[in-house]
Amino acid sequence: MKHDLKILPSEITSETNYHNRRQFIRNAGLAIGGSAVAAALPLSSSASTRELETVPGPYSTGEEPNSWEDVTTYNNFYEFGTGKEDPYRNSGDFVTRPWSVKVSGECGKPGDYDYEDIVAPHTLEDRVYRHRCVEAWSMVVPWVGFPLADLLRRFEPNSDAKFVRFKTLHDPKRMPGQKRPVLRWPYVEGLTIAEAMHPLTLMVVGVYGKELPNQNGAPLRLIVPWKYGFKGIKSIVKIEFTRRQPKTSWEISIPGEYGFYANVNPQVDHPRWSQASERRIGAGVFAPKQPTLMFNGYQDEVAHLYSGLDLRKNY
Numbered sequence: 001m002k003h004d005l006k007i008l009p010s011e012i013t014s015e016t017n018y019h020n021r022r023q024f025i026r027n028a029g030l031a032i033g034g035s036a037v038a039a040a041l042p043l044s045s046s047a048s049t050r051e052l053e054t055v056p057g058p059y060s061t062g063e064e065p066n067s068w069e070d071v072t073t074y075n076n077f078y079e080f081g082t083g084k085e086d087p088y089r090n091s092g093d094f095v096t097r098p099w100s101v102k103v104s105g106e107c108g109k110p111g112d113y114d115y116e117d118i119v120a121p122h123t124l125e126d127r128v129y130r131h132r133c134v135e136a137w138s139m140v141v142p143w144v145g146f147p148l149a150d151l152l153r154r155f156e157p158n159s160d161a162k163f164v165r166f167k168t169l170h171d172p173k174r175m176p177g178q179k180r181p182v183l184r185w186p187y188v189e190g191l192t193i194a195e196a197m198h199p200l201t202l203m204v205v206g207v208y209g210k211e212l213p214n215q216n217g218a219p220l221r222l223i224v225p226w227k228y229g230f231k232g233i234k235s236i237v238k239i240e241f242t243r244r245q246p247k248t249s250w251e252i253s254i255p256g257e258y259g260f261y262a263n264v265n266p267q268v269d270h271p272r273w274s275q276a277s278e279r280r281i282g283a284g285v286f287a288p289k290q291p292t293l294m295f296n297g298y299q300d301e302v303a304h305l306y307s308g309l310d311l312r313k314n315y
């Protein structure tokens with residue numbers, strides 16, 4: 001698959017990005033070490049996650065990232081509760097090593113792969129992406145990861161691999177939110193093979209230059225920055241190459257509200273609210289909402305994936 005990608009001016013300043021990253025880490029250290037913040041928030045195990053060796057990656061937005069505190073205390077991870085601070089408060093004891101991923105379906109190299117096998121061959125990149133939740137809030141997040149395409153190619157998908165299905169761990173003892181039927185567990189997501197192979201699609205292992213905190217989906221989660229945040233499935237244990245379009249958790253739960261594609265689209269409202277604008281977390285309660293960008297601002301890179309598709313029907 002060949003992609004015609006444009007290099008944004010912000011990507012050329014990769015060294016600056018790298019230095020910015022060091023600054024983020026210092027800020028992160030301040031945020032978790034500062035006594036005022038420490039007094040206000042309980043310390044979670046994620047505060048001590050390991051620093052990762054990374055290089056500046058392409059496609060970073062020039063926007064100022066949200067703080068470590070925003071990124072790690074305002075989360076959606078229903079396996080640890082449905083409140084925004086629940087994942088931060090309830091996931092501290094979640095043990096993510098050893099971890100393995102079962103790869104199956106239409107590929108030449110199915111099998112069980114340890115976390116280390118999955119990650120070790122890849123160079124970890126810093127990529128600052130816009131992160132847009134379907135609930136009409138957004139953040140800018142400095143993820144650490146590597147292109148999902150580079151991982152999937154290692155499993156040698158065959159010509160019948162039209163879609164990729166991902167599953168989260170299902171273990172109600174370790175993920176207490178799974179004791180309640182909020183969703184049909186485990187959480188399932190899917191992409192077309194073209195979406196999965198697109199160089200913006202990231203297999204994420206960290207944030208702010210550190211290993212992924214549990215509440216953000218440790219140890220492996222997906223980020224597809226032109227889609228609503230729910231496509232970014234967390235704590236992945238299964239990857240399957242399929243011939244047919246998989247049913248995803250939110251589609252199964254509320255099919256009238258959530259479709260398979262879930263591309264960020266200001267012109268298609270959620271049935272219960274508008275998607276035309278978004279509230280940037282951390283901007284303050286009086287900050288005006290900002291207009292939502294088509295494909296979350298990644299239109300030049302991804303619009304060609306949907307040529308000929310009616311994006312109103314294929315929401």
Ligand code: MTE
Pocket residue numbers: 074075076077078079131132133134168187215216217228229230231232233234235
């Ligand atoms: N993955 C799992 N397994 N369970 C979840 O509840 N929530 C999704 C997505 N991935 C979710 C998940 C939603 S709705 C969003 S907006 C993003 O994770 C939030 O990612 P963040 O908490 O790192 O910002």
